[in-house]
Amino acid sequence: MSNVAGAPGSDGTTEPQPAVERRTSETLHFAKRNPKLLIGSGIVLILLLLGLIGPLFVDHGPNVYIGPQSQPPSAEYWLGTTTFGQDIWAQFVYGLRSTFMVGFLGGGIAFVIGTAIGFIAGYKGGIVDEILNMLTNVVLVLPALVVLIVAVAYLDIKGVFVQSLFIGMTSWPWAARAVRSQALSLATRDYVDLARLSGRRTGKIITTEIAPNMSSYLVMSFILLFGGAVLIAAGLDFIGLGPTDGVSLGLMLQNSFTWSALHLGMWWWFIPPGAGITAIVGSMYILNVGLDEIFNPKLREL
């Protein structure tokens, strides 16, 4: 009596390959052919490696007055020296390190707060959604940079960690909004209701039913938050509110401007940090566009 033989797709021979595997390999197929993704991730990876490995080959601290003053790049000092005789290459690789740190930490904190709030608001709806929405809007319209400046000025921020924490806590709202709207639409799917009927907890439903269905979205949000955190940190450093113990690309820029590198024609002082920040943020955005094209079939160039 069972009439399965006639039902479409039931003969078991049509699609031997499971969907997830197939989807992954398809994504990989397009990923390998997407120049934006390859270029973007290539640059990010090279800079990241430089920041991770570079400092290991520098046998003095980045701020040590080590050599002759105001030297242009040479075989000994690859990127020259500052007015005070500091090795700019050393500053650059250490600066990359702390810039990536701010990106990962600041972007990561913003990502955690933003997605948590977005998921809860979108999934729970109703009054919870309204309250979280209000909170999001308040933080969104706060002039975050001003708050950061005030907080940083009063709290006498010492390290990259505290700076990242502040950046993370102020830059999550748009991510929360984006995640909320996605979660809102996914939460109405019947499989979410079915999971509820199966005695699943809210947290588990969010992490196993909703989040995996918007993973590309989450990856892209993180990348944008990362780039945003790097830029905000550079801005703070540049106006003199950066970490006081250490070095970052923003601080290098600030120092070079403070000591008139521009007027003195010491291009080797301000170009590396500026180019470094631009390269990180720029390639992150290129990477993001590439990911968008891969995840979103409509944008794929055929």
Place this chain on the structure above:
Amino acid sequence: MLELSHVHKVYRVGAFGGSTLRAVRDVNLVVKPGEVVSLIGESGSGKSTIGKMVLGLTKPSQGTITFEGKDVTRLRGFGEKKEYYRHVQGVFQDPFSSFNPIFKADRVFEMIRSSYFPDVSDADWREKVLDVIGTVRLDPANVLNKYPHQLSGGQLQRLLIARALLLDIRLLVADEIISMLDASTRIDVLNLLADLKERGLGILFVTHDLSLGNYVSDRSVILRKGAIAELGPTRRVFENPLHPYSRHLLSCVPQLHRTWAEVDAELAANPPEDVVLPTVSEGDDSAPLVEAEEGHFVGIDQR
């Protein structure tokens, strides 16, 4: 067992939730153990909304829903809900959207296992799963270890029924479960529902298809624009529809041995005895019923 009392559901619609839509209006309804009650109405009449409220997936705006004396709308916390779902299960209207596309379809069984049967051994569990799959007359080789898109709507629908049967349920909310099935499987599933009924399950059988309602149910409820138009023993409702809307619906069912003209002529020749429908004043959201014959009620006429 299940009792809905003056249940309303008002949705906020429009860009800023400015306007409202009364999807369910003053519904009173009882389902007893071993009874199949069909909820019949065209699409948009609020059938699925009633099902969702019974399943505790959305809260009524007004009114109470009780299951075995407990207020379903007041289930507090995760534990109480979980216990409720041990006894009350549902099968949704759209089988394709009932499965998470990124996982294999038989994960719906695993979820039941991890929540309700964590201690059952692998072998015992497999036997249990094969058993319910057999009950819904599926071939395990065809449906296990497959992704949802590899299965047909009918297969998915029956997997969902099988899933509900894993639990010791007392009430099943079946939302249009056979509209996706082809004719011969339909009969299978209807027979299965009859078996379940024999076992003492209450079934709320949602359908837009009048002839199906006729086939399985003890009592029928005809729903129009969220309110009950007619409610009574299925046989009486079908043989002697009292509400103009029910008459209209029944006259729309094509009949094999008669042409439309003959049906119309017959209706005109002997118009059904008229009942006085209850009325409500403008702005009153209630929907009273009057008892025309024993257990057979008619509701308001909405335009």
